[in-house]
Amino acid sequence: MSSADNHVIREFRSPGGRQDLLPSDRDGKECGALSPGLLSEVNILSGTASTFELSHGNTLPIVARPFGMAHWAMQTRDGTGFFFHAEDPKVQGIRLTHQPSPWMGDYGSLLLMPQTGPIVLAADQRGSCIRREDSVLGPDFMKLRLLRYQVTCEMTPTERGALFVLDFPRGAGRNRLIIEPQKGDSEATVLVNERRVVGLTRGNSGGVPANFACYFAIEFDRPVVRAGTFVAGKPTDGLHASGDRAGAFVEFEGGSVEVRIATSFISIAQARLNLDRELAGRSLPELRQEAAAAWREVLARIEIETGNAEWRRTFYGCLYRCFLFPRMFHEFDAGGNMVHYSPCDGNVHAGPLYTDTGFWDTYRTQFPLLNLLDRPRSAEMIEGFLNFYREGGWLSQWSSPGPRGGMVGTHAEAVLAHAMASGITGFDRETAYAAMRRDCMEIPDRAKVGREGLRDYLELGYVPADSMRQSASITLDYAYDDYCAATVAEALGHKKDAEILYRRSQNYRNLWDTESGFMRGRNRDGSWAPFDPFEWGGPYVEGGPWQSTWAVPHDPQGLIALAGGREKFLAKLEALLATPPHFHAGTYTVEIHEMTEMALADFGQYAHSNQPVHGALWLYTLAKAPEKNRHFVRRVLTELYSSGPRGFCGDEDNGEMSAWYVFGALGLFPFCPGNGRLVTGGLLFDRALIRPAGSPEILVRTLAEGTIPKFNGRPQPDFEIRIRDLLEGGTLEVPAL
Numbered sequence: 001m002s003s004a005d006n007h008v009i010r011e012f013r014s015p016g017g018r019q020d021l022l023p024s025d026r027d028g029k030e031c032g033a034l035s036p037g038l039l040s041e042v043n044i045l046s047g048t049a050s051t052f053e054l055s056h057g058n059t060l061p062i063v064a065r066p067f068g069m070a071h072w073a074m075q076t077r078d079g080t081g082f083f084f085h086a087e088d089p090k091v092q093g094i095r096l097t098h099q100p101s102p103w104m105g106d107y108g109s110l111l112l113m114p115q116t117g118p119i120v121l122a123a124d125q126r127g128s129c130i131r132r133e134d135s136v137l138g139p140d141f142m143k144l145r146l147l148r149y150q151v152t153c154e155m156t157p158t159e160r161g162a163l164f165v166l167d168f169p170r171g172a173g174r175n176r177l178i179i180e181p182q183k184g185d186s187e188a189t190v191l192v193n194e195r196r197v198v199g200l201t202r203g204n205s206g207g208v209p210a211n212f213a214c215y216f217a218i219e220f221d222r223p224v225v226r227a228g229t230f231v232a233g234k235p236t237d238g239l240h241a242s243g244d245r246a247g248a249f250v251e252f253e254g255g256s257v258e259v260r261i262a263t264s265f266i267s268i269a270q271a272r273l274n275l276d277r278e279l280a281g282r283s284l285p286e287l288r289q290e291a292a293a294a295w296r297e298v299l300a301r302i303e304i305e306t307g308n309a310e311w312r313r314t315f316y317g318c319l320y321r322c323f324l325f326p327r328m329f330h331e332f333d334a335g336g337n338m339v340h341y342s343p344c345d346g347n348v349h350a351g352p353l354y355t356d357t358g359f360w361d362t363y364r365t366q367f368p369l370l371n372l373l374d375r376p377r378s379a380e381m382i383e384g385f386l387n388f389y390r391e392g393g394w395l396s397q398w399s400s401p402g403p404r405g406g407m408v409g410t411h412a413e414a415v416l417a418h419a420m421a422s423g424i425t426g427f428d429r430e431t432a433y434a435a436m437r438r439d440c441m442e443i444p445d446r447a448k449v450g451r452e453g454l455r456d457y458l459e460l461g462y463v464p465a466d467s468m469r470q471s472a473s474i475t476l477d478y479a480y481d482d483y484c485a486a487t488v489a490e491a492l493g494h495k496k497d498a499e500i501l502y503r504r505s506q507n508y509r510n511l512w513d514t515e516s517g518f519m520r521g522r523n524r525d526g527s528w529a530p531f532d533p534f535e536w537g538g539p540y541v542e543g544g545p546w547q548s549t550w551a552v553p554h555d556p557q558g559l560i561a562l563a564g565g566r567e568k569f570l571a572k573l574e575a576l577l578a579t580p581p582h583f584h585a586g587t588y589t590v591e592i593h594e595m596t597e598m599a600l601a602d603f604g605q606y607a608h609s610n611q612p613v614h615g616a617l618w619l620y621t622l623a624k625a626p627e628k629n630r631h632f633v634r635r636v637l638t639e640l641y642s643s644g645p646r647g648f649c650g651d652e653d654n655g656e657m658s659a660w661y662v663f664g665a666l667g668l669f670p671f672c673p674g675n676g677r678l679v680t681g682g683l684l685f686d687r688a689l690i691r692p693a694g695s696p697e698i699l700v701r702t703l704a705e706g707t708i709p710k711f712n713g714r715p716q717p718d719f720e721i722r723i724r725d726l727l728e729g730g731t732l733e734v735p736a737l
Contacts, residue, residue: 609650696729
């Protein structure tokens with residue numbers, strides 16, 4: 001008997017398919033007839049066999065609605081951001097999570113765990129093994145059989161909550177649900193007569209105001225016969241508890257129990273409203289059908305034809321991950337008005353908000369893909385990012401949920417500029433430019449916003465290596481961000497600003513060292529910083545000279561000229577891919593996981609496990625060697641991606657690495673987000689049909705002859721196509737990969 005059984009617990013009596021590879025809808029008979037369709041291609045376990053030391057994606061097996069405010073995932077470990085691993089045999093509970101990355105940590109997290117028999121509150125002691133063959137895991141639905149407790153748990157998500165059906169064994173006597181916040185100050189109250197538990201958790205990993213909380217309201221369809229509360233894993237007296245990880249448990253008589261839970265970042269009253277709006281009176285089959293329909297709609301934005309089942313699974317698994325982040329942070333009040341709690345100023349404001357994205361990662365491929373596939377949602381996201389600016393004074397760099405800083409550059413400029421260049425409307429462009437201009441022109445008034453080192457950058461034309469670490473990467477990013485802001489300034493008629501910003505976009509040239517053939521850190525006095533082509537860190541971020549030198553997406557021809565012309569530049573690209581993956585830990589002092597992943601991939605110095613090289617292969621095309629691009633892109637797609645738990649060669653990063661696969665397999669790539677064009681490549685599949693929301697369809701097929709891509713029969717000799725033209729619909733013909 002556990003210590004909880006010796007404590008005061010209130011008791012009440014009421015009157016009168018195998019998923020280690022793929023999800024399956026084979027159990028659809030229990031939840032209404034379902035046509036599996038594209039959902040059966042998605043393995044939500046892809047990338048989840050990851051650890052601190054080695055990332056195969058650092059993903060979670062997320063069950064949610066597209067861009068849902070509430071994500072749900074199994075927890076198999078506690079204590080760190082790495083709380084799930086695909087090979088762990090036991091489950092500690094189903095976790096409400098808002099974690100965008102293990103490196104950023106979770107906030108507003110809550111663990112639900114069914115249990116029978118003696119109460120066990122400690123997560124690491126109460127786990128239950130599951131059989132994969134008894135489990136169903138998909139974006140829309142989760143079914144687990146907890147063998148220790150002989151409980152079957154089914155759940156399906158809504159945008160801000162979920163419906164659980166817990167099938168307890170009859171005659172077990174003590175059938176229980178444990179509700180446990182995972183970190184921080186919390187509160188929980190059991191409302192027995194209402195069959196509810198309500199509460200909040202203030203647990204977070206930073207980036208929030210003092211009044212931050214995630215509120216929850218939970219409703220049961222059966223009477224609560226016994227209940228209690230606890231703090232930090234220790235039982236308390238009464239039906240209300242507050243303190244560190246204050247939670248509750250409720251018990252029912254045998255049989256099936258429906259558990260409806262909704263969340264809010266505004267209040268418990270709003271959580272109850274969200275529950276009534278999204279879950280009240282709704283059955284599991286009905287909600288699962290709704291969730292499945294939402295996923296089928298976004299997955300069907302791209303239809304591919306291929307006889308290779310693994311390519312198909314990998315493609316749709318990647319496409320699923322492109323529609324998880326950034327997450328909606330807004331809700332709807334009693335009048336149906338869109339409102340949000342602001343993680344910037346702690347107040348409630350009108351309008352949308354989206355969070356949990358790091359622009360250093362996602363500007364490269366994920367947002368360009370969303371701009372192509374879901375323009376209405378993209379417009380709403382942009383308005384949400386501008387609300388972040390209005391309420392916090394600055395655009396976000398890494399929001400989770402508020403400003404977290406975290407990486408170099410201020411790449412919201414790229415996201416906004418690309419949306420505008422793609423023809424997306426529905427937001428205030430002058431406000432967007434004002435936000436971009438502040439990043440580019442004003443010294444930040446606090447940490448984690450704006451541009452660190454901007455004063456030196458404006459004075460010297462670069463950030464000096466003897467004043468700031470990662471200076472070369474910062475300078476290259478600022479030059480590119482300046483270009484993006486310049487395109488918007490020009491489009492809006494701010495000619496003087498545009499001239500200044502275009503001129504500053506050439507600051508990358510200040511780092512080119514002709515003798516070594518690399519971008520290098522430069523000291524304040526103009527001298528070069530110490531240099532080792534294999535050393536990571538120092539003037540570079542998450543890489544070294546080999547990985548960072550290519551970061552001039554806005555002026556590839558200028559970079560080619562600096563390198564000595566086309567032939568010498570192509571030889572440099574060949575060297576990138578042929579030089580063994582040696583590295584020196586440098587200022588990191590230890591072997592970080594990105595170094596490990598590059599070495600194990602054995603793909604030369606091309607470290608696809610991280611973002612800095614993600615545009616490098618398209619430089620072959622822009623240097624008029626498109627056949628080389630197709631050769632190496634095919635190798636990356638087929639060697640470094642798969643559909644399984646080891647599906648990625650590094651951090652997946654909120655859809656960025658997945659969107660790289662989607663673009664690469666379709667024969668398109670946003671080499672320079674912000675310039676309104678896509679570079680063409682080769683098609684991995686027999687054909688593909690792109691269905692952008694609100695725009696005509698685009699058929700992608702292989703060329704019948706030749707290698708020059710064609711759009712609606714017109715040759716594209718520059719191997720580029722305007723996004724606005726593409727969105728008019730038609731047929732794009734590219735070579736086969």
